[in-house]
Amino acid sequence: MTFNRRFILGAIAGSSFFGLPAVALTQAEATKLIDNISADLRNAIDNARSDADRFQRFEKIFAKYADVPRIAQKALGPTWRDASKAQRSAYVKAFQGFMARFYGKRFREFKGFQITVTGAEKAPGGFLVDSRVQIKSGSPFDTQWHVISSGGRDRMFNMYIEGVSILADMRVQIGSMLDKRGGDIDKLTAHLNSST
Amino acid sequence: MSRIMRQLGVLAILASFLSACAAPKGVEFYDPAEPLNRQTHELNKVIDRTLYDPAGQAYGFIFTDGMSQVLDNFTDNLAKPATIANQLLQLKIGQALTNTMRFLVNTTFGLGGLADPADDMGIPDTQSDFGATLHRYGVGEGAFVELPFFGGSTVRDTVGLAVDLAMDPLRLAAPHKYRYAITGTQVVQYAGDRHEFDSFIDELLYNSEDSYLSQRLFYLQNRRTELGGGKVQAADIEDPFADDF
Numbered sequence: 001m002t003f004n005r006r007f008i009l010g011a012i013a014g015s016s017f018f019g020l021p022a023v024a025l026t027q028a029e030a031t032k033l034i035d036n037i038s039a040d041l042r043n044a045i046d047n048a049r050s051d052a053d054r055f056q057r058f059e060k061i062f063a064k065y066a067d068v069p070r071i072a073q074k075a076l077g078p079t080w081r082d083a084s085k086a087q088r089s090a091y092v093k094a095f096q097g098f099m100a101r102f103y104g105k106r107f108r109e110f111k112g113f114q115i116t117v118t119g120a121e122k123a124p125g126g127f128l129v130d131s132r133v134q135i136k137s138g139s140p141f142d143t144q145w146h147v148i149s150s151g152g153r154d155r156m157f158n159m160y161i162e163g164v165s166i167l168a169d170m171r172v173q174i175g176s177m178l179d180k181r182g183g184d185i186d187k188l189t190a191h192l193n194s195s196t
Numbered sequence: 197m198s199r200i201m202r203q204l205g206v207l208a209i210l211a212s213f214l215s216a217c218a219a220p221k222g223v224e225f226y227d228p229a230e231p232l233n234r235q236t237h238e239l240n241k242v243i244d245r246t247l248y249d250p251a252g253q254a255y256g257f258i259f260t261d262g263m264s265q266v267l268d269n270f271t272d273n274l275a276k277p278a279t280i281a282n283q284l285l286q287l288k289i290g291q292a293l294t295n296t297m298r299f300l301v302n303t304t305f306g307l308g309g310l311a312d313p314a315d316d317m318g319i320p321d322t323q324s325d326f327g328a329t330l331h332r333y334g335v336g337e338g339a340f341v342e343l344p345f346f347g348g349s350t351v352r353d354t355v356g357l358a359v360d361l362a363m364d365p366l367r368l369a370a371p372h373k374y375r376y377a378i379t380g381t382q383v384v385q386y387a388g389d390r391h392e393f394d395s396f397i398d399e400l401l402y403n404s405e406d407s408y409l410s411q412r413l414f415y416l417q418n419r420r421t422e423l424g425g426g427k428v429q430a431a432d433i434e435d436p437f438a439d440d441f
Contacts, residue, residue, distance in 0.1 A: 124434075
């Protein structure tokens with residue numbers, strides 16, 4: 001129940017180091033992306049006038065910087081394979097709003113936080129960027145960002161807060177919702193849209 | 197000497213027992229006692245609502261940020277002897293030495309640990325516990341366990357917690373009447389953490405689709421990363437382009 005507290009530009013990655021599609025992303029770009037996301041997140045948390053306003057700002061940030069379709073797909077699991085094109089896009093849209101509200105609520109107390117990027121290393125599809133987050137009171141904690149090159153753009157795929165993967169967290173949430181609805185993706189999408 | 201040897205003997209037996217019930221390879225979460233753990237989880241939510249959450253609110257009402265920092269420093273300093281003992285057992289001599297420096301500097305110049313001049317001097321701060329010592333000697337985490345009052349743990353970390361509570365060098369050295377004071381400050385410290393992460397814990401416990409699964413995920417991933425050196429390794433992370441379904 002306790003919440004536990006606690007480089008230099010390298011080679012430019014043009015090769016497919018992990019046997020994956022060629023990575024057009026460089027370490028400098030990956031780091032820059034994290035700086036931009038942090039600035040936008042801080043702005044959203046510090047200046048939101050209401051919960052609804054913060055959720056809206058979070059959703060814009062996710063849409064702009066994160067590979068939401070891929071995150072949504074990975075959170076859903078095998079059900080994705082059997083879904084139609086229309087079902088998939090309705091689900092992704094609902095997922096994006098759900099994720100914004102979910103993290104908008106969890107991080108409302110992180111006002112005035114500062115993120116310092118401390119390094120980066122190559123990771124599947126891109127880079128894993130290390131950062132240290134300092135909130136107003138309390139000890140700083142480590143956050144790592146998995147940035148990938150997807151659809152010709154640099155995007156955030158996953159984030160690890162003190163080792164906890166937000167994709168795994170989303171998978172737990174979505175998996176439970178889907179189980180409760182007998183594996184029906186339409187009911188899941190309707191539920192995601194109705195959740196506040 | 198013979199007492200120490202006897203204790204080491206007990207540890208060796210314990211360690212081999214624990215390894216025998218370590219999680220099977222490839223199973224992400226080994227949780228054979230899930231039904232019981234879920235009951236304990238519901239109990240812990242009641243404990244949180246009636247005890248921890250109100251204590252956190254009271255803490256926020258009473259303590260200013262400055263006072264809260266002093267209290268953090270004090271409890272961190274009290275935890276140092278146990279950390280040092282564990283780092284010595286793990287043969288992490290460098291960390292044990294820097295923590296000993298920290299403890300000496302903060303206890304003297306830091307007015308008994310209320311201030312943290314060691315931090316200004318740039319002396320690194322590390323934590324450890326007996327669960328980490330067992331890990332160091334190859335003991336697997338075993339099954340996930342939800343403990344009443346303490347929350348998520350594993351079989352190995354539960355043994356570690358019991359040993360840390362029973363054999364804390366500071367407690368053993370302190371006169372009897374001060375032991376309650378040590379426990380008292382630790383309780384207040386927990387109330388402080390509950391206050392600091394109020395929204396986060398509220399959302400995790402009361403607004404998760406299945407708070408038991410969230411809690412288990414958080415504990416295990418956080419703990420495994422901590423024992424693996426504090427950072428997720430690029431080689432261990434989920435491949436975004438894997439076609440696994």
